[in-house]
Amino acid sequence: MALRQIREVGDELLRKKSRPVEVVDDKIRQLMDDMYETMKHADDGVGIAAPQVGVLKRVIVIDLGEEGDGRVYKLVNPQIIKQKGEQVCREGCLSVPGVTGDVVRPKEVVVEALDENGKKVKIKATDLLAICLSHEIDHLDGVLFIDKATKIYDSDEDSEGDND
Ligand code: NI
Numbered sequence: 001m002a003l004r005q006i007r008e009v010g011d012e013l014l015r016k017k018s019r020p021v022e023v024v025d026d027k028i029r030q031l032m033d034d035m036y037e038t039m040k041h042a043d044d045g046v047g048i049a050a051p052q053v054g055v056l057k058r059v060i061v062i063d064l065g066e067e068g069d070g071r072v073y074k075l076v077n078p079q080i081i082k083q084k085g086e087q088v089c090r091e092g093c094l095s096v097p098g099v100t101g102d103v104v105r106p107k108e109v110v111v112e113a114l115d116e117n118g119k120k121v122k123i124k125a126t127d128l129l130a131i132c133l134s135h136e137i138d139h140l141d142g143v144l145f146i147d148k149a150t151k152i153y154d155s156d157e158d159s160e161g162d163n164d
Pocket residue numbers: 092093094095135139163164
């Protein structure tokens with residue numbers, strides 16, 4: 001595993017649409033391992049998308065740690081196929097340092113994806129996991145939380161919230 005450099009807001013690459021992965025091979029698994037390590041190395045990271053490390057592929061990694069179900073989600077070509085309800089959460093992002101914001105997200109989502117072995121998986125998620133999946137999938141379409149935020153806070157106001 002290796003740490004990769006996290007791209008930050010202002011970098012054009014973060015605004016591009018990522019391409020679907022055709023084959024889940026060792027290269028993709030290596031990418032996911034590196035993304036996981038990079039996320040864990042960064043403060044409060046709970047999720048990361050491939051464009052954040054400069055790779056325009058539809059790959060995300062989520063680990064909510066103590067706030068989650070103990071599962072690490074390594075997902076390829078994730079797609080929200082159903083969503084229900086609304087919730088507002090104070091979000092942050094490893095690519096947008098020093099800023100958090102209130103974002104309206106679905107309360108529940110159903111996501112279809114491939115896992116790290118290329119097997120089809122369906123994930124029913126609520127609350128924080130639903131937020132995180134929605135946030136990371138947005139990255140794959142070049143969307144950042146600051147585009148959707150109804151209110152933005154500087155981190156020195158209050159550093160609560162997770163970095164996705
Ligand atoms: Ni993010």
